Amino acid sequence: MIEKLKVCMIGATAVGKTSLVARFVSSVFSERYATTIGVRIHTRRVALGERQVDLIIWDLSGEDEFQSVQPSYLRGASGYLVVIDGTRRETMDAAIALQERVRKTIADAPFVAALNKTDLATAWDLADEELAALHGRGWSLLPTSAKTGEGVEEAFDRLTTRMLARQADSWT
Amino acid sequence: MDMSAVMAVLERLVLERLPDGRFVRRGTLPAWCRRLGRPALRAPIPVVIGELFPCLDPFMEAAEVVWRGEAGARVSSGFWTDTDTDGAELHLEALAVRVDGAEVLVVAHDERLFREQQRLLQRARELRLAHDALLREMEHKDVLLHTIVHELAAPLHTILGMLSLLDEAPRHASGVQAIDSALAAAREQKQVIGEVLEAFSAEHAPPAVALADAPDLRLVLDRVVRERQAVAAERNIRLELAPGAPLHHVVAEHDRLVRVLSNLVDNALCRSPTGGTVRLTVRREGAWAYVVIDDQGPPVPLERLSRLFGTLALRRDAAVAYGGLGLFFCRIAVERWGGGIGYEPSEHGGARFWVRLQGKDGDHDDRS
Ligand SMILES: Nc1nc2c(ncn2[C@@H]2O[C@H](COP(=O)(O)OP(=O)(O)OP(=O)(O)O)[C@@H](O)[C@H]2O)c(=O)[nH]1
Numbered sequence A: 001m002i003e004k005l006k007v008c009m010i011g012a013t014a015v016g017k018t019s020l021v022a023r024f025v026s027s028v029f030s031e032r033y034a035t036t037i038g039v040r041i042h043t044r045r046v047a048l049g050e051r052q053v054d055l056i057i058w059d060l061s062g063e064d065e066f067q068s069v070q071p072s073y074l075r076g077a078s079g080y081l082v083v084i085d086g087t088r089r090e091t092m093d094a095a096i097a098l099q100e101r102v103r104k105t106i107a108d109a110p111f112v113a114a115l116n117k118t119d120l121a122t123a124w125d126l127a128d129e130e131l132a133a134l135h136g137r138g139w140s141l142l143p144t145s146a147k148t149g150e151g152v153e154e155a156f157d158r159l160t161t162r163m164l165a166r167q168a169d170s171w172t
Numbered sequence B: 001m002d003m004s005a006v007m008a009v010l011e012r013l014v015l016e017r018l019p020d021g022r023f024v025r026r027g028t029l030p031a032w033c034r035r036l037g038r039p040a041l042r043a044p045i046p047v048v049i050g051e052l053f054p055c056l057d058p059f060m061e062a063a064e065v066v067w068r069g070e071a072g073a074r075v076s077s078g079f080w081t082d083t084d085t086d087g088a089e090l091h092l093e094a095l096a097v098r099v100d101g102a103e104v105l106v107v108a109h110d111e112r113l114f115r116e117q118q119r120l121l122q123r124a125r126e127l128r129l130a131h132d133a134l135l136r137e138m139e140h141k142d143v144l145l146h147t148i149v150h151e152l153a154a155p156l157h158t159i160l161g162m163l164s165l166l167d168e169a170p171r172h173a174s175g176v177q178a179i180d181s182a183l184a185a186a187r188e189q190k191q192v193i194g195e196v197l198e199a200f201s202a203e204h205a206p207p208a209v210a211l212a213d214a215p216d217l218r219l220v221l222d223r224v225v226r227e228r229q230a231v232a233a234e235r236n237i238r239l240e241l242a243p244g245a246p247l248h249h250v251v252a253e254h255d256r257l258v259r260v261l262s263n264l265v266d267n268a269l270c271r272s273p274t275g276g277t278v279r280l281t282v283r284r285e286g287a288w289a290y291v292v293i294d295d296q297g298p299p300v301p302l303e304r305l306s307r308l309f310g311t312l313a314l315r316r317d318a319a320v321a322y323g324g325l326g327l328f329f330c331r332i333a334v335e336r337w338g339g340g341i342g343y344e345p346s347e348h349g350g351a352r353f354w355v356r357l358q359g360k361d362g363d364h365d366d367r368s
């Protein structure tokens, strides 16, 4: 049987969580913003070397002043993707706060942070020092663009690799 | 009256939890369940909730609290989105309640309520985004203003300095030199004022460029490179224009194009290490002409780019570090001509700026 891994998308609202999933699962992108209410699950099979796994991707609604992410959704997740909108610095602070909260639910699940919207280079709002600070926290950062597809496969790949590595660790 | 039929008409699916933790359907199957295509629902046999509705798995802990608690208490899962067999979206919400000692899960399909909630949140979030964007824009305008004042003040200081020099030694030989310097500074200041005015008017109405005046890119580049050779030599940098670029008339204003390209070359010369090379290449792509300027200075980090060209993410520390308004004006000018300007790391490890200009109609196909 093909193994299933639960992956959650978290981050502030409108950072591109749904768009990254749409790019990864269906290779599509839309400029139109339709905010996610609650949760929606998508699936994609990936191959890592010999191994095949089904990623069960939970696209959650974003965190903002109107609604907050329920950490219970993260329960049972093997890993998660933290999404930051590179054109809005405040989404980085939101990501840090969220990650802190999520860590309490699933303590050592691996995660990858996507610095999304790299195609909008002239509006880029994150300074090197700020990114260095995230590195310092041990975050694994990857520039992505749901629009052009840049970094999207890599982000999920990297996360899958880490999830499988962690599994292997816990078996020994 | 059959209450379970009422529930079905209200699009509610009623599940009861068994002692082993599985659920069994009670009452009539609502129509939307058929669309969902879960065969397990058809017959009233026990099912695992995570197989029926995976989104409800994390909700079970909160539901458990209600089921163990007092009668009448209830908790909602909030909406989740499922897809029916045709791929259409179904918006569902579950309610956990305790009824007569039974542990009940009511799954409701309520598109109207979902749309309402979606519309409200969508609107609120869009407004928040627009508000934040506006704040950012205001901050950038502040910085822009600050930079403009700075740029205007610099030549003024020169003028004042020269004037007081003249005042002290009016008949001295250095007077002529002082007047020249003051004049040059005044012209510089006039130019900055002109650029500022134009940049702001450009934001509102980009003027049409007369095609008849489309400058010859090759001649412009020759001139820019010739004029900058002295500076390059002083810094021991090789400045070269790659041969073989086809003759090309482009949509632009001549003098301004000279300034844009000079500005980019100046930057490249500043950034390049002594002994390095700054190389200009012209490339054609369909109706476009690309001028590419490669230097051997350090690559520009992504976050700097916005500061280079934008008012968009211009921050207080940026204007000074990147030579004021130069690139900002370059961008405004080039975009007015329908072109573009940008940066990418060079294959050879240096920095590469490019300008994309529209070929004048009828002139761009003579080679390809
Ligand atoms: N240019 C650009 N736009 C993007 C990118 N990713 C997302 N967007 C746009 O950003 C907006 C928000 O994208 P979503 O994917 O809906 O964001 P989300 O994080 O799912 O938002 P919520 O569900 O409200 O939390 C949409 O208008 C997208 O088109 C990207 O990589 N580049």
Ligand SMILES: [Mg+2]
Binding pocket: A017, A018, A019, A034, A035, A036, A059, A060, A061, A062
């Ligand atoms: Mg979303």
